[in-house]
Amino acid sequence: MTLRRGSAAFRALCVTLFAAGYSMFSLLYCAQALLPSFVQDFGLTPAQSSLAVSCATIAVAASILVSGSLSDTLGRRAMVVTALLCAAVLTLAAAFAPTWPLLLVARGLMGLALGGMPSVLIAYVSEEVEVDSVGLATGIYISGSVFGGMSGRLLAGLMTDFWNWRVALAVLGGVSLLGALYSAGALKPSTHFVPQATTLQERLRRYMRPLRDAGLPWIFVAGCLLMGGFVTVYNYIGFRLLLPPYGLRPASVSLVFALYLVGMASSTWAGALAGRYGRRHLYWPAVCLMTAGIALTMARPLALVAAGVGLMTFGFFGAHSLASSWVGLRGKECRAQAASLYLAGMYVGSSVAGWLGGFAWAAYRWPGVAGMVLATQCVALLIALKLSRL
Numbered sequence: 001m002t003l004r005r006g007s008a009a010f011r012a013l014c015v016t017l018f019a020a021g022y023s024m025f026s027l028l029y030c031a032q033a034l035l036p037s038f039v040q041d042f043g044l045t046p047a048q049s050s051l052a053v054s055c056a057t058i059a060v061a062a063s064i065l066v067s068g069s070l071s072d073t074l075g076r077r078a079m080v081v082t083a084l085l086c087a088a089v090l091t092l093a094a095a096f097a098p099t100w101p102l103l104l105v106a107r108g109l110m111g112l113a114l115g116g117m118p119s120v121l122i123a124y125v126s127e128e129v130e131v132d133s134v135g136l137a138t139g140i141y142i143s144g145s146v147f148g149g150m151s152g153r154l155l156a157g158l159m160t161d162f163w164n165w166r167v168a169l170a171v172l173g174g175v176s177l178l179g180a181l182y183s184a185g186a187l188k189p190s191t192h193f194v195p196q197a198t199t200l201q202e203r204l205r206r207y208m209r210p211l212r213d214a215g216l217p218w219i220f221v222a223g224c225l226l227m228g229g230f231v232t233v234y235n236y237i238g239f240r241l242l243l244p245p246y247g248l249r250p251a252s253v254s255l256v257f258a259l260y261l262v263g264m265a266s267s268t269w270a271g272a273l274a275g276r277y278g279r280r281h282l283y284w285p286a287v288c289l290m291t292a293g294i295a296l297t298m299a300r301p302l303a304l305v306a307a308g309v310g311l312m313t314f315g316f317f318g319a320h321s322l323a324s325s326w327v328g329l330r331g332k333e334c335r336a337q338a339a340s341l342y343l344a345g346m347y348v349g350s351s352v353a354g355w356l357g358g359f360a361w362a363a364y365r366w367p368g369v370a371g372m373v374l375a376t377q378c379v380a381l382l383i384a385l386k387l388s389r390l
Contacts, residue, residue: 002128002129002130003128003129003130003133003137004130004133005130005132005133005136009188010129010133010137012186012188013125013128013129013137013188014137014140015186016183016186016187016188017121017125017137017140017141017144018140018141018143018144018147019144019179019182019183019186020080020084020117020121020141020144020179020183020187021121021141021142021143021144021145021146021147021148022144022145022147022148022151022179023084023087023088023148023176023179023180023183024083024084024087024114024117024118024145024148025144025145025146025148025149025152026148026149026151026152026155026172026175026176027087027088027091027110027114027148027152027172027173027176028056028057028060028110028111028114028149028152029053029149029152029153029231029234030152030153030155030156030168030169030172031052031053031056031107031156032053032153032231032234032235032238032257033152033153033154033156033157033160033168033238033250033253033254033257034052034156034157034160034165034168034169035049035050035052035053035235035238035239036049036238036239036242036250037160037164037165037250038052038100038165041165042100044100045358045362046236046239046358046361046362047355047358047359047361047362048358049358050235050354050355050357050358051104051355052103052104052107053231053235053350053351053354054350054351054352054354054355055104055107055108055111055351056107056108056110056111056114057111057231057347057348057350057351057354058108058111058347058348058351059107059108059109059110059111059112059115060111060112060114060115060343060347061115061343061344061345061346061347061348061351062112062115062344063111063112063113063114063115063116064115064118064340064343064344064347065207065340065341065344066115067079067083067115067116067117067120067340076120076121076123076124076127076190077124077187077188077189077190079116079117079120080116080117080120080121080124080183080187081180081183081184081187082113082116083113083114083115083116083117084117084176084179084180084183084184085177085180085181085184086110086113087110087113087114087176087180088173088174088176088177088179088180089173089177090106090107090109090110090113091106091110091169091172091173091176092169092170092173092174092177093106094106094107094110094169094173095166095167095168095169095170095173096166096170118339118343120336121141122138122141122324122327122328122335122336122339122343123328123335123336123339124190125137125138125141125328126328126329126331126335127190127335128190128191131329134325134328134329135270135271135272135273135274135321135322135325136268136271136272137271138271138321138324138325138328139267139268139269139270139271139272139321139325140268140271142263142267142268142271142317142320142321142324143263143264143267143268146260146261146263146264146267146317147260147261147264149257149260149263150257150258150259150260150261150263150264152172153234153254153257153260154254154255154257154258155168155171155172156168156169156172156254157238157250157251157253157254157255157257158251158254159171160250160254161249161250161251161254162251206334206337207334207337207340207341209334209337210330210331210334210337210338210341211341213330213338214390215326215330215387215390216327216330216331216338216341216342218383218386218387218390219323219326219327219330219342219387220341220342220345221345221383222287222319222323222380222383222384222387223320223323223342223343223345223346223349224345224346224348224349225349225376225377225379225380225383226287226290226316226319226320226346226349226377226380227316227320227345227346227347227349227350228349228350228352228353228354228373228376229290229294229316229353229373229374229376229377229380230290230312230313230316230350231349231350231353231354232350232353232354232356232357232369232372232373233294233297233309233312233369233370233373234257234309235354235357235358236357236358236361236366236369237256237297237305237309238250238253238254238256239361240305240365240366241253241256241302241305245300246302256306256309259306259309259310259313260313262310262313262314262317263313263314263316263317264317265314266286266313266314266315266317266318266321267317267318267320267321268321269318270282270286270317270318270319270321270322271321271322271325274321274322274325274326279322279323279325279326280387280388280389280390281388282318282322283319283322283323283326283384283387283388284381284384284385284387284388286315286316286318286319286322287315287319287377287380287381287384288315288381289311289312289314289315289318290311290312290314290315290316290319290377291315291374291377291378291380291381292311292315293307293308293309293310293311293312293313293314293315294308294312294370294373294374294377295308295370295374296308296311297309297312297366297370298366298367298370319384320346323342324339324342327339327342353372353373353376356372357369357372357373360372
């Protein structure tokens with residue numbers, strides 16, 4: 001039975017999607033709030049500390065490319081539950097890592113585990129939910145991701161200021177373990193999923209099909225650029241706010257992550273409007289908003305910097321919600337592989353840009369970071385305009 005908006009089964013699925021998105025992104029991105037602490041405790045540069053984020057996201061990208069095909073054989077639910085449980089345990093291990101290399105190993109393995117979830121969930125939604133409600137369900141999952149990313153960063157910053165980063169990771173790992181156990185009980189088995197025992201050659205062929213689509217490769221590239229810029233801004237905005245003329249405490253700096261709340265609103269809003277107005281007509285305005293927000297962060301007043309980050313966040317999550325459901329629908333019988341390629345591109349972009357942003361920061365401080373990101377967003381905007389004509 002296809003799940004319809006307004007039904008009890010659809011509401012239960014939405015709760016599960018929100019909880020899964022929350023668990024994943026609170027674990028993956030809580031390290032952004034801890035980067036200055038890593039610099040101090042381990043004697044690192046900002047670029048080196050950013051590897052705590054980049055090594056996890058690049059591992060997610062690698063894992064996603066495998067998990068999409070594996071889920072065609074093993075099933076969607078089993079992979080999602082296993083991914084969440086393993087990621088929570090590995091976060092607890094990172095909290096007690098005695099050295100920087102061991103912490104990076106734990107974060108990398110956590111990324112490999114989490115790669116088994118996002119593309120599989122998108123495929124699950126595309127299979128089990130009626131077409132007109134796919135955008136809303138995807139938007140709710142992304143809203144959970146936004147809330148997890150926001151609260152993970154915010155709580156990590158607050159707990160680090162009052163205790164230390166090890167306590168922060170331990171608490172977040174424990175909370176995520178509870179979320180994983182909840183998802184194990186709440187996520188229902190697929191009713192439209194048919195296992196496919198395919199050869200390696202067939203799996204590679206299924207990955208090639210989305211690349212022959214007129215629009216999907218452009219969506220993949222745009223997602224890579226948008227995610228790269230988004231993560232880079234959040235990686236280094238804390239370093240900026242700790243320095244004069246702001247000189248904020250870590251707990252105060254962590255409050256900037258509360259701006260993720262606007263992402264919750266934009267992802268759900270964009271998902272709900274997608275079926276009415278069309279994704280191609282909404283995608284490029286969302287990219288415009290993100291680009292304008294990044295430009296605004298170059299202003300000196302703290303209020304304008306915060307407004308710029310908020311506008312960037314609103315635009316990014318709106319664009320991501322639209323693109324995620326767009327990929328699931330255009331991918332058709334290869335939707336799991338299409339979602340995997342889209343998400344892998346996003347995480348590669350975040351890993352590379354997030355790391356390179358450290359060198360831009362070292363050379364030119366915030367103007368260097370913002371300038372680097374704006375250059376990539378201009379390219380993303382050109383791609384979005386091209387997509388509007390496909």
